[in-house]
Amino acid sequence: MEHIVIIGNGISGVTAARHIRKLSDKKITIVSAETDYFFSRTALMYVYMGHMKFEHTQPYEDWFWKKNRINLKKGYVKHIETKSKTLHFTEGDTLEYDTLVIATGSKPNKFGWPGQDLDGVMGMYHKQDLDNLEKYAPNNKICKRAVIVGGGLIGIELAEMLHSRHIPVTFLVRETSFWDGVLPEGESAMINREIINNGIDLRLSNNLKEIVSDENGKVKSVIIQETGEEIACDVVGLTAGVSPNIDFIKDSGIETGRGVKVNRFLETNLPDIYAIGDCAEQHEAIDQRRPIEAVWYTGRMMGETLAQTICGNRIEYKPGHWFNSAKFIDIEYQTYGWVWAQPKDNEARFYWEHKDGNKCIHINYDKNTHEFIGINNFGIRMRHEFFDKILTEKRSVHYVLEHLADANFDPEFYKLHEKDIVSKFNQENSTNIQLKKKSWKRIFA
Amino acid sequence: MKAIRYIGLVIFLTGLAIFTGSLFTGSFSLTESELDTFLDSKGYKSEIIKGVLKKAVVTKEDLNIFQFSSRVRDAYQASNDHYDALIAKYDAEKNWDKKGEQFQYKIYGKPHTLSYDIAKKAGSGVIKENAGLMWWLTFGLSIIGALLFILPNLILLGRKGIKNNGVYHEASTNRGWIAWMVLIFLVTFYLMLYFMPDYVVNWTFILDPISKVLSGGEASQWFVYGFLYCTVMMVMAVRMYIKYRHNKYQVMRTTSVLFFQIVFAFLIPEIMTSLNMPGYDFKNAFPLDYDFFFEWNLDALTESGSIGLFILVWGIVLTLIIVPLMVYFFGKRWYCSWVCGCGGLAETLGDPYRQHSSKTLKSWKLERWVVHSVLVFSLIMTVVTLYCYFSGAEAFLGIKSQWIKDTYSFLIGAWFAGVIGTGFYPIFGNRVWCRFGCPLAAYLGLVQRFKSRFRITTNGGQCISCGNCSTYCEQGIDVRAYAQKGENIVRSSCVGCGICSAVCPRGVLKLENGPEAGRINPTDVLLGNDVNLMDLVNQK
Numbered sequence: 001m002e003h004i005v006i007i008g009n010g011i012s013g014v015t016a017a018r019h020i021r022k023l024s025d026k027k028i029t030i031v032s033a034e035t036d037y038f039f040s041r042t043a044l045m046y047v048y049m050g051h052m053k054f055e056h057t058q059p060y061e062d063w064f065w066k067k068n069r070i071n072l073k074k075g076y077v078k079h080i081e082t083k084s085k086t087l088h089f090t091e092g093d094t095l096e097y098d099t100l101v102i103a104t105g106s107k108p109n110k111f112g113w114p115g116q117d118l119d120g121v122m123g124m125y126h127k128q129d130l131d132n133l134e135k136y137a138p139n140n141k142i143c144k145r146a147v148i149v150g151g152g153l154i155g156i157e158l159a160e161m162l163h164s165r166h167i168p169v170t171f172l173v174r175e176t177s178f179w180d181g182v183l184p185e186g187e188s189a190m191i192n193r194e195i196i197n198n199g200i201d202l203r204l205s206n207n208l209k210e211i212v213s214d215e216n217g218k219v220k221s222v223i224i225q226e227t228g229e230e231i232a233c234d235v236v237g238l239t240a241g242v243s244p245n246i247d248f249i250k251d252s253g254i255e256t257g258r259g260v261k262v263n264r265f266l267e268t269n270l271p272d273i274y275a276i277g278d279c280a281e282q283h284e285a286i287d288q289r290r291p292i293e294a295v296w297y298t299g300r301m302m303g304e305t306l307a308q309t310i311c312g313n314r315i316e317y318k319p320g321h322w323f324n325s326a327k328f329i330d331i332e333y334q335t336y337g338w339v340w341a342q343p344k345d346n347e348a349r350f351y352w353e354h355k356d357g358n359k360c361i362h363i364n365y366d367k368n369t370h371e372f373i374g375i376n377n378f379g380i381r382m383r384h385e386f387f388d389k390i391l392t393e394k395r396s397v398h399y400v401l402e403h404l405a406d407a408n409f410d411p412e413f414y415k416l417h418e419k420d421i422v423s424k425f426n427q428e429n430s431t432n433i434q435l436k437k438k439s440w441k442r443i444f445a
Numbered sequence: 446m447k448a449i450r451y452i453g454l455v456i457f458l459t460g461l462a463i464f465t466g467s468l469f470t471g472s473f474s475l476t477e478s479e480l481d482t483f484l485d486s487k488g489y490k491s492e493i494i495k496g497v498l499k500k501a502v503v504t505k506e507d508l509n510i511f512q513f514s515s516r517v518r519d520a521y522q523a524s525n526d527h528y529d530a531l532i533a534k535y536d537a538e539k540n541w542d543k544k545g546e547q548f549q550y551k552i553y554g555k556p557h558t559l560s561y562d563i564a565k566k567a568g569s570g571v572i573k574e575n576a577g578l579m580w581w582l583t584f585g586l587s588i589i590g591a592l593l594f595i596l597p598n599l600i601l602l603g604r605k606g607i608k609n610n611g612v613y614h615e616a617s618t619n620r621g622w623i624a625w626m627v628l629i630f631l632v633t634f635y636l637m638l639y640f641m642p643d644y645v646v647n648w649t650f651i652l653d654p655i656s657k658v659l660s661g662g663e664a665s666q667w668f669v670y671g672f673l674y675c676t677v678m679m680v681m682a683v684r685m686y687i688k689y690r691h692n693k694y695q696v697m698r699t700t701s702v703l704f705f706q707i708v709f710a711f712l713i714p715e716i717m718t719s720l721n722m723p724g725y726d727f728k729n730a731f732p733l734d735y736d737f738f739f740e741w742n743l744d745a746l747t748e749s750g751s752i753g754l755f756i757l758v759w760g761i762v763l764t765l766i767i768v769p770l771m772v773y774f775f776g777k778r779w780y781c782s783w784v785c786g787c788g789g790l791a792e793t794l795g796d797p798y799r800q801h802s803s804k805t806l807k808s809w810k811l812e813r814w815v816v817h818s819v820l821v822f823s824l825i826m827t828v829v830t831l832y833c834y835f836s837g838a839e840a841f842l843g844i845k846s847q848w849i850k851d852t853y854s855f856l857i858g859a860w861f862a863g864v865i866g867t868g869f870y871p872i873f874g875n876r877v878w879c880r881f882g883c884p885l886a887a888y889l890g891l892v893q894r895f896k897s898r899f900r901i902t903t904n905g906g907q908c909i910s911c912g913n914c915s916t917y918c919e920q921g922i923d924v925r926a927y928a929q930k931g932e933n934i935v936r937s938s939c940v941g942c943g944i945c946s947a948v949c950p951r952g953v954l955k956l957e958n959g960p961e962a963g964r965i966n967p968t969d970v971l972l973g974n975d976v977n978l979m980d981l982v983n984q985k
Contacts, residue, residue, distance in 0.1 A: 011910070022969065043911035050611040051948075056912045059925055061805060164610040197604065296909045301974040308978065318975035325907050327950040330606030330691075334907065334952055381952035384905025384972055392976075409904055409955050411946050413693040440959045 003027045004310060005087065005097035007077055011296055012277025013103035014038045015303025016310075021068050023311035028069065029095065031087070033076035035127050037062060041105075042296060044130050045157045049164040054127075080252040082270050099310060102249065102260050102268075102275040103303070106242035106294050108154075113238075115211030120219035121236040124158045133161070136235045140167045143234040147171075147222045149208045150240030151178050153326050156191070158237045159200050160329050170201040170231055172208055172224065174240075184341050184362055186351050187376055191328045193357060198329055211236055242294055244279040257281050259292050264316040266306050274310070276302035286319060288338055295324060321391040322374070323384060331358055336387035337374025339364040347373060350397065350428070352421045354379070361421060365397035372397050380417065381409035386443070398433050401425055405438035446597040453593025460586030467583060467647050471570030473513035475502050475563070483566055491550045494524040502567060510564060514643045517563055518556040525551050561643035565663065573650045580651050584676060591680045598687050605691035607948050609917070617871075618797050624871035632868035639859040642666040659715040660724075671711050674790065678706055681793035688796075694943045694956070698782055702789035710786045723749050725756050728784050731764045732823040733885035735858060739850060740834050768885075769892045775958055776899025777889035778941020787878055790867065791919065792942060795875020799944065802874035802921035809921065812881055812938065819857060820887035826853045857882065876919040880938055890937030898958040900965075901934035901945065903927060905972035907953045914945035914954060928953050931971035935964060 004020060006013040009032035017028050030038075043057040065072055075089040080100070087095045108123025110116045122132045137143035146162045148155050151173030162169045175181065177188040178195065195202045207225040214220035221232045244259035255261040255269040259281030266274045277299035282291045289298075298319060305317045325334045339362055343349055348367040353360040359379030365372050372395055375387065386407040390400055400407070404418040422435045475483070480503055484495055501516035502508075508516070528550045535544035552559070572579050602608045617623040637644045649664040652672055656664035664672075682703050689695035705728055714724030723745045731737040737760050746753035771779045781788045826849045833839060833846035840846060866878025879886050893899060901924070908931070914924035920938045924945045927934045934945075934954075946954040970982045 019969070040910040040912060042909045043913070046609075046911065046913060049609070050614040051609040052912055052916050053613050056916045059910045059912065059929060297906055297973055300906075300971065304970045304974055304982075305978060308981075313981075315975070315978065318978070320973050320976060323906065323973055325909075325951040330604055332950065332952050381904070381955070384907055388905065388972055409902075409952060411692060411694045411943060412956060413697055415693070444960055444963050 001025070001027045002098045003029065003096065004099045004101065005095060006030045006101040006103055007087070008032060008103035008105055008277070008279075009035070009038045009072070010041060010103060010105045010277060010299065011038075012105070012299035012303045013101060015300045016101055016103065016276060016306050017070050017303075018068070019304055019307030020310055021070060023307060026311075027071070029071040029073055029097075031073045031075060031077060031095070033074065036072065036074060037065070039127070041125070044124070044127065045161050048130060048133060048161045054130075077248055080249060080254070082253050082273065085272070098272065100273045101306065101310075102246070102254075102273070102279060103277045103299075104245045104248075104279045105299075106278040107245040108238055109150075109241045109243055110238060111240065113149075113208055113210060115213055115219065116238065118211055118213050118219045118236075119217055120234055121211055121238060123238050124154050124161075125242060133235070137162060137165070137167055139165055143167050145170065145231070145233040146235040146237060147231055147233045148237040148239055149222075150238065151175060151204075152239060152241055153179075154242075155237070155239035156195065156328055158239055159195065160198075162235075162237075163198055163200060163329075167235075168201070170203060170233070171195060172203050172206045172222075174205070174207050176205050178202075178204070180341055182341055184339065184349070184351075184376070186353060186360060187333075187362060187378055188341075190353070190357060190360060190378060191331065194329050194331050242278070244281065244292065246279050264318075265309055265314060266302060266317050267309075274306055276306050286317070289319070289322065297323065321388050323387070331379050332381065333376070333378050334382055334384075335374065335376045336382065336384065337364070337372065337391050339374040339376045350425055352417075352424050354417060354420075359417070363397055363400065370396040370398060372400050375400075382407050383409045383443070398431065401433050402436050403442065404435060406436075406443050408438075446601050449597050450594050450601070453590045453595075453597075455590070457587050457590025457594060460583055460588075460590055463579075464583035464587065464648075467572055467579065467651070468644060469509060469511075471510065471568050471572055471647055471650075473502070473508045473510055473564055473567040473569070474504050474506070475567045477503050479566060483563060487562075489552055491524045491528070491552055493527055494520065494552065497523045498563075502563065510568075510644060510646060513564060513567065514557065514560045514641075517560040517643075521552055521556055521559055555640075557641045557643050561646060561666070564643045564646045565649065568646060568650060572647050573653075576651055576654050580655075583651060588676065588680055592683060595680070595684045595687065598684070602687070607950075608688070609948065612797075612800060618800070620801065620872055624798075627871045628868060631870065632864055635859075635863040635868050638666055638670055639863055645669065656715075659712070660718040662718065668715075674786070675707050675711050678703055678789055678793045681796070685793055685796060689947065692943075692947050695947060698943065699792065701783045702785070702792055705784045706786050706789045717752075722752050723756065726786075727756075727759065727763075729786070730768050730780070730885055731760060732820065732827070732888065733785070733787070733883055734760070735823055735826070735853060735884070736850075738827050738830055738834075740830065743834060768889065769896075772889050772892040772899075773897050774899075776897055776939070776941050776956075777886070777893045778899070778939070778943075778956070780889060781879060781886060781940035782942045787862070787866070787883065788940060791870075791875040791879060795867075795870050795919070798870045798872075798875045799919035800874070800916050801872060802876060802880065802919055804915050804918070804921050804923045806923075809923075812921065815881045816883065816887040816890075816938075819861070819882055820884040822853060822857065823884040826850060857884075874919055874921070876921075876940070879940060880920050886938070886940075893939070894935065894937035896961075898961060898964070899941065900957060900959070901927075901939065902955045902957050902959075903931055903933050904951075904953045904955065906931055906974070907951050909951055911950060913948040913950065917944050917948050919944070924954070931966075931968045933964060933966055 004026050006017055009030045013030055017030055020026060020028055037058050039057040046052045047054050075091055077087050078090045079088040085097050108125050120136045122129050137146060145168045147170045148158050149172045159169050159171050178191045180188045209223045209225040211219055212221045219236050221230045222236060223230050246256055246260055249256055254273060259279050260268055260275035261283060262268055262275050262280045263283060266276055268275055278294040285291045301319050302317055308315050321337055323336045346367055347364055350363040362376040364374045372390055401422050408416060418435050422433055426433055480499060497520040501520040528547045532544055532547045612618045645666055648669045649666060652664040652669055656662060656668050682699050685699045686696060709728045710726045714726055718724040736742055746757045782792055829841040829844050829846050829849050832841040861882040862878050866882060869877055908928040910925055910929045912925050918924050920940055922936050922939060924934055941956055943956050946956060968983050970979045
């Protein structure tokens, strides 16, 4: 029987395994050095915050794997011997495969800062990081201050985590405004406010110069490049992005760039070896996407797709319309289609912000054709299906605004702002768009 | 702010301690003439009960309720033993006429209830004489203390939003020692309420004045329970209002359950009683209201003229038409988490424990067996009761009417709904009764599953499998299992509390009433992927 070995038990690898099992009787083994069972990485923060226990982050009960004949092997792959199709583990044992799927995800970036490997310095990515944080920052007596370096999604999550235990946080962000490489100005400013309003010491345009050690090899303070200021702290969180976790692949003959190079079929340069998820790098970016997409959803999609190929229905990875979501402390964020930080030449923008400063929507559309390109919504939930359809049908921004009531996904009885939004658009663009009543027929058409 | 909380906690515990301690106070005895009046009102035929009771309770001794109760129960036992001995004697002598005569002298009823009836007359002491003051020292202090403990959260919890910080770090909400203490307190409370009402007679004295104002009569243990229930719900509703102040669905739902509890379950029945009508909770639907078709209730209703007839018709229409119709349009949430008293307590007092429901497949299987068995049990009981009521028989299909009613009341009414259902909140979660035991929930669930517009919509492919929804589902539904497949949640047990939607960090879940078509939408490949792949896989 063909033996499929998947390295990595994250969302990509597990999705692939589940779908291969649905489609075939092949022998499946998932290898992981991190945990015994699949867990939701995005939920690690809630374990530290006390919203959940670690077991709650595991989407499947323990019996699930045996029942579905998915073997789980705990071990760290040291080397892939592609000629004999053998994995070598650090423990010394080996595992032979017929088909190999590399789904090893990411690892936190370290940019060679002095002191980056001291005790008390950590990323927030692996289960081990969580254990580390619990050790070095269990409360505000042991950790009197934490410094976070890097203003992305993981950075703000780590800030929220520490804040939940009343640990003072200094948040060093290289950019002039939070995540402004991705978020347009209005949204970025809103999140700056959210961070500051939660009592977090946000330092924009600040870079880390070095991390200073105490006599025991544990972090004592950090020094800021721009000002030379030294900030005493007990924990340093390095959250300056992630990169593919593929060090063990070097010298195996598998072509790598920043990640494992794959074609549109998620095939590497070697036969029977595939790569999916965060660690896969497309030779050429698909549409407007990046060659490496370190996102939960794309990992899942690649898993769904690759299962088809492995089970005899060779198909290209063809992701649909872009979507994403996050939560910035108390502000939820969703996006459908593309809203770049800076408008492109053909693009026009419409921005509406609620007077409380915690909700906004930002619509991107074509200046000339008025075709809807994308939306950012903050503090308001929107229906994925609605925008997916809008994008497929290439509807205009006017159509979107007219049917905004169909798009809303907030819980019942929430105050709706559609009228407000539409009237602002009408005012700015001298249009006369009339908001239509919510229609179940349209929503489910 | 924290200091205020601690002061509040101390005041609350003081009130609770006085409330609990009050059970041990007071003195219980009757004068001979009081005893005569009591016995006359009861109309016992036993010739020796007067003698033994007089010896037991007409005394100068300073008896507390526990000593008093024990003496009274012994007296009743002595009387019944006497006649049992005679029955045995005549039986041995084969003197059937004499044997038959003896049964009229026996006194039936639960010993603790008989004891309660006398104790209610026999009590004296600081509580009875200072009911108002005692109210303030017990209810008053507890309410003030609890509010002082809760209100600072408005600031301490930080900006509005989901703040479940520390839920799994605290002994109170993570099955720690505090949770076990609460469990012991609640279980003891329910055991006394249901099985030893005489032990809590002192509490009824505290509430006598309020009861007299409302219904004209003295407070019973059930009045105490009703009043306490409303009080606890009101205080804990304040906690809900603060915790979920950003979520209007939660605010409105909390207001609704509070309204129905106070007005429908508490005030209206009391006022009806004061007007010489049968006290009736108009929202309490059969078969949750399991004794609706019991003989005593049917007799009471048929003897109460037009209002009795109205209640009879209303009760039947409520169960057969209103309830399923509303479930069709809104899901069972309209009842379970907007109207129901059990749901009301679960959603206020029980909210801090909602994460303890088991999400395993095993418990889901167990749930379906148990809850539907209770439904069948309640229906068989009712059929037997009604058959016997109309035919005059004692049994139907070999099942004795009295036996099945007693068994159901004891096992389901008292143990399941009360002792386990509420007492076990801190360990097994706040909806044990609603999930495993409530026959009405089982009935509504069947309608919700097979014929309803209600569903929890999953927002395309946005789920990140974080598990907040499943963790905080009080009904033990593994919400994530559906959401991560892009599939709507249509489950018979869902009471539509809306917390899964509230705690979701990515805006994935929405409770909705929409067209039935497409309500159940199993998917393998989620929205956002290649449309051809979705078609290929999902339309198989």
